[in-house]
Amino acid sequence: MRKLALSDEILMKIEKPSRYIGNEINMVVKDPADVDVRFAMCFPDVYDIGMSHLGIQIIYDLLNRRDDIYCERVYSPWVDLDEIMRKENIPLFAIESQSPVKEFDFLGITLQYEMCYTNILQVLDLSGIPLLSKDRTEDDPIIMGGGPCTYNPEPIADFFDFFYIGEGETQFYNVIDLYKENKEKGGSRKDFLEKVATIPGMYVPSLYEVSYKEDGTIKEMKPISPNAKAKVRKEIVLDFDKVCYPDKPLVPYTKVVQDRCVLEVQRGCIRECRFCQAGSVYKPLREKSIETLKQLALTMLESTGHDEISLSSLSTSDYSSLKELIDFLIEECKKKKINISLPSLRIDSFSLDVMSKVQDVKKSSITFAPEAGTQRMRNVINKGLTEEDILTGCKKAFTGGWNKVKLYFMLGQPTETEDDVNGIMDLCEKIAELYYETVPKEERHGKCQITASTSFFVPKPFTPFQWAPMCSAKDFLDKAHMVNDKLKSLLNRKSIKYHWHESDISVLEGLLARGDRRLSKLLLYVYERGGIYDSWSEFHKKELWDEAIEATNTDVDFYVTRSRDEDEIFPWDFLDTGVTKNFLLREWHNAINETVTPNCRMKCSGCGAASFGGGVCFEN
Template structure:
C-alpha cells in the first residue's frame, strides 16, 4: 500500500483533500525499479481543471504504454496546502507514487493559458527545482513545456530546458530514446539538450540567442550551436487512424472535475479561418477521425469510466462530416441508459435543432451562440462567416423548438471597431428577443425570453492575422463595456437582456504575456516572488503586484500591448514554423482592414501553407 505524502492531520485541514491522494480508477501504477524514465505530467492549475484536460490524458495514456516509462500526474496545490508545504518543507509530489518530483527524469508542464505562468514557478519552487534552467545541475529533472502557449514560449524561456512544439503523439518516443542513449553513453545534461534540439519540434531556449534594437524590437534570433535548426517545425499527426492515441480508460477523478464526462475527440483543426482565433491557425490542417472508430471508442470509454455524459470535442463540431451519423448512433446506442450527449462548438449556421432536441434534457437549458461582433461589418473584418440573417433564423428555430434562454458571446476591442459596432451588440440582442415573441405564440411561451450577453476583451495572439494589431488600455475597455451597457438599457426588451463583461486588467496582462519576449520572464519571476499565484482565479488575482513587478524590472507593458507591429518586425515567435505561412497571415491582416471575407477551407483553398503536412503543394500566390 502506498504511503501518502501528506499526513492525515494535513489532509483534514485543507480544502478538497481528494485532490492530493491519487489512487483513482484507471490511474497507472508501476514499479519504479522496472522503468528507465519517470515522467511527471503537470497541469499548473487546480486538480479539477487539470483533470478535464484532454491533451494531458492523451500523453499520460501514451507514455504509460511504454514499458520503460512511468508517467504520473501532478497539479498546482491550492494556496492552503501551498502554505503548509512551505512551512513544513514538504516537497511537491506525484499523485501515483506520492514521491517527490525532484527525483523524476522529466517534468512536463502543460501550457494551456497565459494566466497560469506564476503557477509554473510555484510547481518548480515547491519541487525544489531551480526556477531558471541555467541553474540546474545534472541531478534535476528535464523541464519541458507544451501546449497552446508553447507557440510563443519566449516569456517562459529561462524557466524551461525545452519546449515541445506541436501534437505530442509524434516525437516524444524519439526524445525518450535520445534520453536513454545519452544516459547509457555517460553524457551530461548539455549533451542531451544538444541531441534533443536536433529532434524535429523540440526547442531548447538555451541554445538560441536574442539581440535587441535600440527601440526595443528584436534585432536577431539565432542558434548558438552547430546543427541546431534556425526554425523549429510544428509536429502533428496526419493519419488519425494509425497515429492517434485513443484514451479508452481515462482516469476517473475522485471529485467532480470541471468537465465531468468522457471526452471523445472527433477531429483536429478547423476550416473556418476566424482571424482572431489562434487554435484555428496553429492546429491546421483539419483531420477527421473515422466514425466507426469513434463509435467503438464511445462504448469502451463509457464502460471503463462509469460516466453518464459524453462530449464530442473539436474546434467546430458542426464541420465534422459524419456528425449526424455519430450523434444518431449515440442516441440509439445509449437510449434508456441515462447517458447525456454534449455537443460543444456547434455553429448557429449549421445548427441541427432536431439533434439538439434529442440530446439535451427536457428542461431545455440555454443555447450558446458566439457571433463575436455586433455588426456585420465587424464580423466580416474578423472573418466570422456569419450573417445576421443566419443568426436570427437559427435563434428563431431554437425558440420554436422550446428554448427560451440564449447565451451570446462577443468581443470588444477588435481591430477597426467603431461605436456603432459596440452598440450593435445590444441591437442584435434586441432583435433576437423580438424574434422570440414573433415566432412563439403567446400561449406556448414559457415565461419571457432570456438573453445573456457576455463580452470579453480582444487579445491578439501569435500566428493569427491579428498578431500585429494593437490592444486598448484597461480604461478603454471599461469605456467600451459602458457603451454596450448603456445601449442595452435603451432597448425595448432590456429586462430580457442581461449583460456582463470580463475583467479588463486580466485582459491587459494576458495580452502582455501572449506576445511577450524573453525580457518578460523577469516580470513573471518578480510577480511570483511578490505573491502572484492562481492569476486565472478572480479571487486571487492582484494586478497591483504585476504593475509593481513591471516597474521594478523596468518593463513597459504598453510596448507589448498598445503598439501596432510593422510587417517587417521580427516577432518573438517567428522561429517557429506552424505550416501557416507569414505571407498568408499578412494577406489576411490586409483583408481584415479592408473588411474582405475569406472563404472557408472547404469552399476554396486559401493557400495558407498547412497542406504541406499532408504532402500537398502550397498554392500561395496562385489564388
C-alpha cells in the same frame, strides 16, 4: 503499499483532500523501481481544472503504454495546501506514487493559458527545482513545456530546458529513447539538450541568442549551436485513426470541471476566423473515421461508468460524418441513459434538430458566438456568420421550445467603432423581439432570457491580428460600459443580462502572449512576492503586477497597445506552424478591407498547411 505524502492531519485541514491522494479509476500503477524513465506530467492549475484536460490524458496514456516509462501526474496545490507545504517544507509530489517531483527524470508542463505562468514557478519552487534553467544541475529533472502557449514560449523561455512544439503523439518516444541512450553513455544534461534539439519540433532556448534594435524590437534570433535549427517546425499527426487515444481515461472521485467522456472527433479547423490562434496553429483539419469513433465511444463509456459523453473539436459541425455519429450515439446512449454534450455546433437546422433530441429543452440554453454585433465587424474578423443566420437560428430554436439564449462577443477588435460596440445590444434586442413575435403567449415557458458576455480581444501569435494594437485596460472598460449603457435604453432590457471580463487581466494576457525573453524578470518579481493563481480573479493581485511592471521597467505599451510594422521580427518568428507569414499578412490586409475569406472546404486560400501532406487540404 504506497505511503501518502500528506499526513491525515493535513488532509483533514485542506479543501478537497481527494485532489492529492490519487487511486482514481483507471489510474496506472507501476513500481518506479521497474522502469527506466520517470515522467511527471504537470498541469499548472488546480486538480479540478487539470483533470478536465484531454491533452494530459492523451500523453499519460501514450507514455504508460511503454513498460520502461512511468508517467505520473502533478497539479498546482491549491492555496490552502501551498501555505502548509511551504511552512512544513513538504516537497511537491506526484499523485500516483506520492514521490517528490525532484526524483523524476522529466517534469513536463502543459501551457494552456498565459495567466498560469506564475503557477509554473510555484510548481518548480515547491519541487525544490531552481527556477532558471541555467541554475539547474545533474540532480534536477529535465523541464519540458508543451501546449498552445509554446507558440510563443519566449516570456517563459528562461524557466524551461526545452519545449515540444506541436502535437505530442509524434516524437515523445524519440525524446525518451534519446534520454535513455544519453544516460547509458554517461552523457550530461547539456549533452542531452544538445541532442534533443536535433529532433523535429524541439526547441532548446539556451541554444539561441536574441539581439535587439535600439527601438526595443528584435534585431535577430540566431542558433548558437550547430544542433539548433534556424526554424523549428511544429509536429502534427497525419493519420488520426492510427494515433493512440485513451480508451480508459482517468475518472476522478471529486467533482471536476468536465466530468464526462471526451471523444475527439477531429483536430484543426476549416474556418478562417482571424482572431483565433487555435484555428491557425492546429491546421490542417484532420478527422477520425466514424468506425474508430463508434468503437472508442463504447469502450470509454464501458471503462469509466460516466453518464455523459462530449464531442470535442474546434468546430464539431464541420465533422463530415456528424449525422451518422450522432444517430449512433443517440441510439447507444438511450439504452444506457447517458447524456450527450455537443459543444462547438453552428446553429443551423441540423444542429437544432440534434439538440432537441439530446437536450432537455426546458432546462438548457442555446449558445451562439457571433463575436461581433455588426455585419461589418463580422466581415473584419471573418466570422462567416450573417445576421440572417443568427436570427434564423434563434427563430428555429424558439419554435423548438428554447427560451434561453447565450451570446458570446469580443470587444476591442481591430477597426471597431462605436456603432460596432452598440451593435452588440442592438442584436440582443432583435433576438428578444423575435422571441415575442415567434412564440404565442400561451406557449411561452416564462419570458425570454438572453445572456450576452463580452471578452476583451487579445491579439495572438500566428493570427492575422498579430500586427494589431490591443486596447488599454481603460479603453476596454469604456467599451464595456458603453454596451451596458445601451442595454439600459432597450425596450426588452428585462429579458437581457450582460457580463464582461476584467480588463487588467486581459491586458496582462496580451503582454505575456506577445512578449519576449525580457519578461522573465517581470514574472520572477511577481512570483517571488506571492503571485500565484493569476487566472483566478479572487487571487490576482493587480497592485503587485503594477509594482512589478514599474520595478522591472517593463514598457507595457510597447508589447500591448503598439501597432506592429509589417516587416517587424516577432519573438515567435523562429517557429514554423505551416501557415506562412505572407498568408497571415494577406489576411490582415483583408481584415482592414473587410474582405471575407472562404473556409477551407469552399476554396483553398493557400495558407501553407498543405505542406504537411494530409488532412482537409487533400480531401478532394
